[in-house]
Amino acid sequence: MADLSYTSATVLHAIASGRGYGFQVMEAAGLPSGTVYPALRKLETAGLIRSQWEHAAVARTEQRPPRRYYQITSEGEAALASAGRKFRFPELAPRES
Numbered sequence: 001m002a003d004l005s006y007t008s009a010t011v012l013h014a015i016a017s018g019r020g021y022g023f024q025v026m027e028a029a030g031l032p033s034g035t036v037y038p039a040l041r042k043l044e045t046a047g048l049i050r051s052q053w054e055h056a057a058v059a060r061t062e063q064r065p066p067r068r069y070y071q072i073t074s075e076g077e078a079a080l081a082s083a084g085r086k087f088r089f090p091e092l093a094p095r096e097s
Helices: 006-016 022-029 033-045 056-061 074-087
Strands: 049-053 068-072
Touching (some): 006 022, 006 033, 006 074, 022 033, 022 068, 033 049, 068 074
Antiparallel strands (some): 049 068
C-alpha cells in the first residue's frame, strides 16, 4: 500500500494511538463499522498492522464476545508518518527543538 487514503490513515492513526480493537478504533476515528472493518482488513493485508484474537476465556469472564486486537507494524509506522505529512495530522508533525 504505497499511498494511504484519509480513511485508512485515520484508522491506522487510531491503532497507533493505542486503540486496540474495532470498537475503540471506530470511536476514535469517528467512523462506522462498515468503513472501519474493511479498512482494517486492507491494512492487515498490506502488512501495516497485525492482529490477534484474545483468549476466549478472557471474553467469557467478562461476558462478551472475543475481541480481535490490532497493532501497528514498523511498515505501518512509516506509512502513517508519510500520511501524517500528507493529511497534516498535527499530532504527527515533527516537534521543533
